Amino acid sequence: MTHYLLDDLRNIGSALDGGVPDGDPATAWDHRKASYRLVSPLNRRKFTVIVVGAGLAGAGCAAALGELGFNVECFIYHDSPRRAHSIAAQGGINSPRAKKVDNDSVLRFVKDTVEGGDFRSREADCFRLGQESIRVIDHMNAIGAPFAREYGGQLATRSFGGVQVSRTYYTRGQTGQQLELAATQALHRQIAKGTVRLHTRHEMLDLIVKDGVANGIVARDMVTGAIRPFTAHAVVLATGGYGNVYYKATLAKNSNATAAFRAHRRGAYFASPCFIQFHPTTLPINSPWQSKRMLMSESLRNDARVWVPMKKGDDRPPNDIADDERDYFLERRYPAFGNLVPRDVASRANALEIHDGRGVGTLHNGVYLDLRDAIARLGVPVINERYGNLLDMYHESTGEDPRQVPMRIGPGAHFSMGGLWTDFDSMSNVPGLFVGGEASWAYHGANRLGANSLLSACVDGWFTLPVTVPNYLESLLGTEPLSLDDPAVTATVNEVTAGVRHLLDIGGSKPANQFHSQLGDLLYGQCGVNRSADELADAIDRIQKLRKEFNDDLLVTGWGAELNQELEKAGRVSDFIDLAELMCIDALDRNESCGGHFRVEHQTPDGEAQRDDGNFCFVSVWQRPTQPGRYIRHHEPLGFTAVPLEQRDYKTK
Amino acid sequence: MKLTLKIWRQPSADIAGDFETHHVADAKPEMTILELLDRLNDSLVTQGREPVAFESVCREGICGTCGVTVNGRPHGPVPNTTTCQQHLRSFSDGATLRLEPFRSAAYPVVRDLIVDRSALDRIIEAGGYVSVDAGTAPDADTVQIPHQVAEAALDFAACIGCGACVAACPNGSGNLFTGAKLAHLSLLPHGQQERGRRARSMGAQAEAEFGPCSLFGECSKACPAGIPLTAIAAFNNEQRRARTAREPRG
Numbered sequence: 001m002t003h004y005l006l007d008d009l010r011n012i013g014s015a016l017d018g019g020v021p022d023g024d025p026a027t028a029w030d031h032r033k034a035s036y037r038l039v040s041p042l043n044r045r046k047f048t049v050i051v052v053g054a055g056l057a058g059a060g061c062a063a064a065l066g067e068l069g070f071n072v073e074c075f076i077y078h079d080s081p082r083r084a085h086s087i088a089a090q091g092g093i094n095s096p097r098a099k100k101v102d103n104d105s106v107l108r109f110v111k112d113t114v115e116g117g118d119f120r121s122r123e124a125d126c127f128r129l130g131q132e133s134i135r136v137i138d139h140m141n142a143i144g145a146p147f148a149r150e151y152g153g154q155l156a157t158r159s160f161g162g163v164q165v166s167r168t169y170y171t172r173g174q175t176g177q178q179l180e181l182a183a184t185q186a187l188h189r190q191i192a193k194g195t196v197r198l199h200t201r202h203e204m205l206d207l208i209v210k211d212g213v214a215n216g217i218v219a220r221d222m223v224t225g226a227i228r229p230f231t232a233h234a235v236v237l238a239t240g241g242y243g244n245v246y247y248k249a250t251l252a253k254n255s256n257a258t259a260a261f262r263a264h265r266r267g268a269y270f271a272s273p274c275f276i277q278f279h280p281t282t283l284p285i286n287s288p289w290q291s292k293r294m295l296m297s298e299s300l301r302n303d304a305r306v307w308v309p310m311k312k313g314d315d316r317p318p319n320d321i322a323d324d325e326r327d328y329f330l331e332r333r334y335p336a337f338g339n340l341v342p343r344d345v346a347s348r349a350n351a352l353e354i355h356d357g358r359g360v361g362t363l364h365n366g367v368y369l370d371l372r373d374a375i376a377r378l379g380v381p382v383i384n385e386r387y388g389n390l391l392d393m394y395h396e397s398t399g400e401d402p403r404q405v406p407m408r409i410g411p412g413a414h415f416s417m418g419g420l421w422t423d424f425d426s427m428s429n430v431p432g433l434f435v436g437g438e439a440s441w442a443y444h445g446a447n448r449l450g451a452n453s454l455l456s457a458c459v460d461g462w463f464t465l466p467v468t469v470p471n472y473l474e475s476l477l478g479t480e481p482l483s484l485d486d487p488a489v490t491a492t493v494n495e496v497t498a499g500v501r502h503l504l505d506i507g508g509s510k511p512a513n514q515f516h517s518q519l520g521d522l523l524y525g526q527c528g529v530n531r532s533a534d535e536l537a538d539a540i541d542r543i544q545k546l547r548k549e550f551n552d553d554l555l556v557t558g559w560g561a562e563l564n565q566e567l568e569k570a571g572r573v574s575d576f577i578d579l580a581e582l583m584c585i586d587a588l589d590r591n592e593s594c595g596g597h598f599r600v601e602h603q604t605p606d607g608e609a610q611r612d613d614g615n616f617c618f619v620s621v622w623q624r625p626t627q628p629g630r631y632i633r634h635h636e637p638l639g640f641t642a643v644p645l646e647q648r649d650y651k652t653k
Numbered sequence: 654m655k656l657t658l659k660i661w662r663q664p665s666a667d668i669a670g671d672f673e674t675h676h677v678a679d680a681k682p683e684m685t686i687l688e689l690l691d692r693l694n695d696s697l698v699t700q701g702r703e704p705v706a707f708e709s710v711c712r713e714g715i716c717g718t719c720g721v722t723v724n725g726r727p728h729g730p731v732p733n734t735t736t737c738q739q740h741l742r743s744f745s746d747g748a749t750l751r752l753e754p755f756r757s758a759a760y761p762v763v764r765d766l767i768v769d770r771s772a773l774d775r776i777i778e779a780g781g782y783v784s785v786d787a788g789t790a791p792d793a794d795t796v797q798i799p800h801q802v803a804e805a806a807l808d809f810a811a812c813i814g815c816g817a818c819v820a821a822c823p824n825g826s827g828n829l830f831t832g833a834k835l836a837h838l839s840l841l842p843h844g845q846q847e848r849g850r851r852a853r854s855m856g857a858q859a860e861a862e863f864g865p866c867s868l869f870g871e872c873s874k875a876c877p878a879g880i881p882l883t884a885i886a887a888f889n890n891e892q893r894r895a896r897t898a899r900e901p902r903g
Contacts, residue, residue, distance in 0.1 A: 064787040078710065080774050082814050083718045088711045099794055135788060142790030142843045143783045146798075146806035153797030171807055177715055178810060185782035192778045200771070223763060252710040287681050289688045292712050385804075389811075393714060396731075396738045399683075462787045511698040513691075557698055562665070563764045565706055566698060 005537045009585050013634035016269075016621055019423040020124040025642055026107070028124035029131060032424060036467055037474035044069035047473045048481055050217055050232040052204045052259055054081035056176075056454060057437025058238030059183040060461020061469075066190030068466060070473075073230060074187070074196055075219055077203040077254065081184040085240055085252040086457060089176025090297035090390060091160060092168035093140075093454040095133035099154070104165040106130040107642065113452060114643040116162040116342050117417070117445020118595035118611060120272070120619065123640055124424060125443050132463040133455050137169055139462060144182040147171055158302055158386075160450035162342035162650070168451045173297050173390035179454055183461070199230075203568065204259040205496045207235065207266045207433065210488035214263075214432035216481065218496045222568065225561035227497050229489045231481040233473055234432045236465060237263060237420065238457075241438035243276060245576045245583070246413035246528075247520025250282055250295040256572040257579050260420050260439050268428040269621045269634065271441035272418035273579065274587035277448055277596050278529050280306075280346035282412030283397060284366040293412030294397055296369065297390055298450040301339040303374035303383065304407070306330050306346070308367050312357040318368055318406045329353060337650040344447040344596040344609070345650060347411035351529045352607070354410060361408045370406035411529055415453060417444040417596070418586075421621045421636075425468040426460060434469055436460035441619065446595025500560050503570045508553030512569040515550050519543070519573070519580055527584050532600045536588040543581045550577060582622060582631065589633060592616045604647070613645055654680040654746045658693065660705055661753035666761050666769075672751070682742035686729055686750070687712065687719060689741060706765040712737040714877060717813035720820070721766050722753045727817040727875045735815060735877040755820035759827070759863050770816045772862040773830060779858035780851035781834040783844035796842050806840040809833045809887070811878040818872035818880070819863060827863030829872035831855050832888030833880045839891060849898045852891035859888075 021031040039047065048071040051062040059081055062074040078084065096109035109130040114123060137155070141147055147169050148156040157166040171178040190196040201222040208216040208229060216231030242257035243249040264270045281300065282293040307326045314321065329349060331338045341349075350367050359365050375383055380403055384391070391402045398408075419441040420428050426442070427434050437457040444452060482489060526539035550573070558564045592612035593602040602610040611617075618635040625631060656677050663670025675697075680689055687709050694704035709719040714735040721736045723729040729739035744750065752766065760768035810833075818829040835852055838844055844851070866885055873882045 060787075067786040078718070079708070079770060080814065082774075083710050083716045085711065085716070087716050088713055097794070135790070138790040138793045139785070139787055141793035141796075142785040144810070144838060144841065144844070146803045146810055146837070146841060147793070149798050149800045149803040151800045153799050155794055171810075174715065174807075174811065177813070178807070181810065182783075185777060188774065188778040189782040189784065252716065253712055254710050287683045287688075289681070289684050289692050291685075291688050291691055294713055393738070396714070396734060396740075399740070399742065466787065509699070511695060513695060513698075555698060555701065557701060557703055563706060563767070566704060 006588055009540070010589060010631040010633050013623060013632040016634050016636040018122055018636050019425060020122065025124040026127050028424070029128040033467060036471035039470045039474050039477070041069055043477060045071060046477070047071060048073060048232040049234050049236060049469060050075065050230060051236045051238060052217065053084065053238035053240060054184060054187060055084035055086035055238060055240055055437060056179055056183055056457035057461040058084070058236070059180070059187045060458060061236055061238060061436055061465040062196050063183065063186040063190050064462050064466040065469065066193065066195035069195065072190070072196040073199065073232060075199045075202045075204055075217070077201060077222060079200055081187055081198065082181060084180060085255050086180040086454065087177050088252065088295070089454050090173045090295065091299035092158065092170035092175045092451040093136070093179065093458065094160065094167050094449070094451040095137045095169060095455065096130050096167050097134055097137065100166065102165045104167050108165065109167065111643045112163050113443070113449055114445070114640065115648055116449040117447050118609060118648060119445065119613070119617070119640060119645055120275070120594050120638065121443055121445030122638065123642055128464065129443050129452070129456060129459055132459045136455065136458040136462060140179050140182050140458065143186050145171060145178040158299060159340060161298055161301065161340045161346065162337070162449045163340070164337070168299070170299065173299065173387050176454055179458065204239070205262060205571065206492050207263045208482065208489055208492045209266045209430060210482060210486065212267070212430065214430050215488070218492050223563050225559070225564065227493060227500065229484055229493050231484060231489065233476050233479070233481055234434060234469055236434040236436060236469065237439050238436045238461065239439045241416035241419065242579060243413045243416050245519070245580050246523050247517050248285065248290070248293050249413040250279055250293050253291060256575070258572050258575045261575040261579050263420060263428070263430070263433060264624055266430070268430045268433055269421040269623055270418070270582060271421035271619050271621050272586065273583045273622065274527065274590060274597055275417035275446050275595065276413060277343055277415040277417060278347040278411040279414035280343055280350050280411050281369055281409040282414070284361055284363065284408055284410040294393070295414070296394060296407060296409055297387070298343065300369060300387060300390065303386070304369045304371045305373060306339055306367055306369055308353045308358040308360060313364070318360070318370070334650045336652050341650045342447055342449060347529055348598060350411050366408035366410040368406035369409045371402060372406065375403060413524070415448050417441065417446060417448055421619070425471065426464050427468065427472065432472065434465055436465050446597050500567065500571070503554065503567060503574070504556050504560055506551065506554040506556070508555050510553050511555055512566060512573045515546065515554070516569070516573045516576065519546060519577060523580055527587055530598055530600050531587050533588060536584050539584045540581060540588070543577060543584065547577045550574065585631060586620055586622065590616060590620060608648070617645070654682060654741060656680045656689070656741070656744065657749040659749060659751045662705070662765055663762050665764055670762065680741055682740065684741050685737055686721065686723060686739045686741070687737050706767050708767050709737055714738045715813060717815035720755050720815050720817055722755055722820065724751050727755055727820040728877060732874055733877055733879050755816060757819045757825045759819055759825055760816065772827070773814055773816055775862060776827060776831050776855055776858050777834065780847070780854040781838070783838065784847055785843060798842065802840055806837050809837040809880065809884060812880050813878050815877060817875040817877065821871040821875035822864065823869055823871065824864035824867055826866040826872070827859045828866040828888045829876065829880055829884050831859040832884035835891040836884050836887035839887065849895040852895035856892050
């Protein structure tokens with residue numbers, strides 16, 4: 001029955017080429033870079049590039065292009081670039097600088113990243129990530145990130161999940177903040193120089209495509225409501241991930257998929273939309289109006305131990321439960337990696353304990369994350385130095401001090417490994433449209449390793465896009481950006497205006513937030529940590545009904561020509577609904593388990609994700625129909641030479 | 654909990670504002686002030702009424718976007734805590750909360766509880782950066798930084814840019830914000846060459862945007878990032894140093 005449904009929903013397309021040079025993936029990036037065309041310093045100011053977003057990828061890309069001498073127009077929907085959600089990343093940034101004798105290397109980093117992603121990422125991408133990470137640390141250190149230092153003055157490191165070496169560089173529990181502030185300072189330097197013009201409180205609502213090529217964007221001034229086009233020689237989207245489709249996620253309240261999804265509506269392919277990471281250590285829901293899942297950094301698993309009471313429904317205070325009545329289930333099930341298994345594995349294990357009735361807290365929806373033993377071993381001052389701000393944050397949120405009682409945590413929607421499809425040059429299938437950071441699908445496969453997201457955003461922003469974008473621009477020397485009077489521009493502006501009008505005119509009875517919350521509950525239930533064909537088929541049906549209800553009964557107060565947060569939300573929720581449908585179609589289509597995509601029909605005898613490499617060793621790349629009709633699922637085949645395909649094993653090695 | 658909310662409503666910068674009274678009967682102690690506003694807005698919108706405009710992004714106390722003056726205190730009753738982390742357990746049942754935007758001449762109201770804090774970014778633009786282009790930095794391990802120095806730099810770099818310091822200050826001074834950035838960058842080896850120019854330029858910008866500092870200390874009491882008052886000392890020290898240091902003037 002579900003197969004019939006699936007064939008109703010999508011057609012099979014063709015194989016795509018990611019443009020990775022033939023030969024050893026370890027040298028692919030060097031070969032590709034050597035082949036790039038250049039724009040000479042005197043010609044760079046003749047080009048204009050639009051960068052949307054100023055998180056680590058966007059701020060880095062805009063600043064680096066500005067430093068090189070290009071004109072950059074940077075658009076953000078925040079009041080200041082420093083608000084981008086990169087700021088909230090906590091634990092650290094990976095780099096196999098191999099300064100210690102723990103036998104780390106770029107190859108080992110690639111192995112960890114490819115295996116962590118359960119063999120659904122491009123091997124050559126991962127080599128680039130490892131290779132460029134070295135100077136990411138140098139650069140971020142130089143522009144102001146005060147990385148943690150040992151007493152001898154050298155850079156300090158710690159460990160993250162899915163890894164048996166220590167390669168994570170950090171600044172307490174606020175690494176994202178320090179990297180983002182350093183990057184935005186570099187951006188401000190270019191703004192002061194005049195190479196970058198920053199448009200704050202502007203939300204991208206469409207991509208201008210003429211003859212199949214990206215030529216600019218349409219943005220809405222969120223204070224005046226003015227909808228205006230901006231054209232350029234190339235457009236870079238660095239607009240972050242779409243985890244907020246689940247409503248209560250670890251993301252910032254405003255993080256959304258609109259820029260990326262509207263580019264998708266204009267023809268940009270969307271890759272692996274169902275690859276979502278559920279973070280194992282987020283605060284459980286405590287009240288009906290709780291607005292999000294607050295994140296507790298994975299770095300805590302260096303020192304805190306995860307456990308549940310052995311007895312079901314044991315409601316005694318945690319400190320009254322003796323050691324022999326506790327089940328440290330990650331250490332028991334995964335002796336080799338213990339509490340530092342990758343996130344997908346930890347989330348599934350947590351969900352299983354909660355499902356089996358051993359969940360803790362008043363709603364029995366969490367597990368304990370306990371610092372007791374580490375505090376006994378190291379003392380409170382050392383623990384404070386490592387995680388002080390995180391523990392304060394937990395204390396503020398829950399009223400409980402994690403130095404006294406164990407934290408309660410559970411899985412929550414977090415990072416989207418899927419995103420707009422890009423080739424090895426970080427360019428989408430729409431020429432002139434580049435994508436960086438979490439908005440793209442690159443690097444992480446079906447599960448991202450901790451501390452690789454700050455890295456991928458930095459590598460894209462500072463060291464990939466600044467060389468790949470000029471390679472594209474070179475052939476446009478002597479051309480001007482598309483005229484604002486061009487019919488393609490006018491048509492796009494008119495469509496955006498009509499879309500905004502439509503939302504205001506529905507005149508129903510239900511605010512956008514309520515639709516969003518309903519959508520989130522639906523996805524957590526049917527496209528969450530566990531998925532099945534029946535549940536997914538039903539979810540698609542329910543999402544289609546929700547879309548109809550949205551179009552009939554949405555209520556947006558106010559007008560278009562003013563600051564109108566209800567209107568902003570409504571636009572984003574309309575994209576989330578369509579994206580959710582695509583995620584479920586993708587999850588149904590991918591009839592295997594891999595990484596964070598766990599189809600209950602496909603598991604090993606001991607409950608681990610069972611891949612089907614014979615049928616699914618590819619990236620699913622979705623083309624949206626321009627007219628009502630079926631999605632087309634293309635695929636980019638994946639080959640592995642440096643890290644041979646094998647079943648992941650975090651128990652014994 | 655039953656709470657009475659007196660909320661500042663102002664349609665835009667050029668139209669005068671006033672307080673509007675609302676009642677919420679189903680508040681819970683574990684809700685935050687922003688979740689209380691979410692709850693209020695949900696019922697306002699359902700009734701077809703204009704919701705209260707307020708800003709928030711991360712809701713984890715790190716992005717610095719949120720900021721409401723609660724009963725006269727920037728961010729709310731709990732010291733050193735962002736509005737998004739202020740819970741209703743701080744209030745008794747039946748209490749009245751007066752919610753208004755951050756108040757400062759440097760922060761024009763955009764709408765309701767939203768203000769324009771771009772003056773803070775103009776301080777950074779004036780020199781709050783290190784002039785190193787991508788790819789040109791030396792190996793971070795060859796430049797050794799003592800543990801204590803890196804930790805001290807981070808203490809100042811932790812500023813979240815919420816601007817509560819300015820709103821808390823009777824003078825509307827921006828010296829805690831500016832001083833934190835000057836202190837952060839002055840402690841690190843990179844960018845020492847532009848230290849004097851940075852201090853002069855950021856100092857002049859702070860003077861143009863904000864009021865002077867009289868060391869009331871209210872800024873530090875409100876600061877959610879716990880930036881110590883020594884940032885003010887750093888501000889003054891960097892200005893003094895910039896006048897006397899032997900380095901190229903720019």
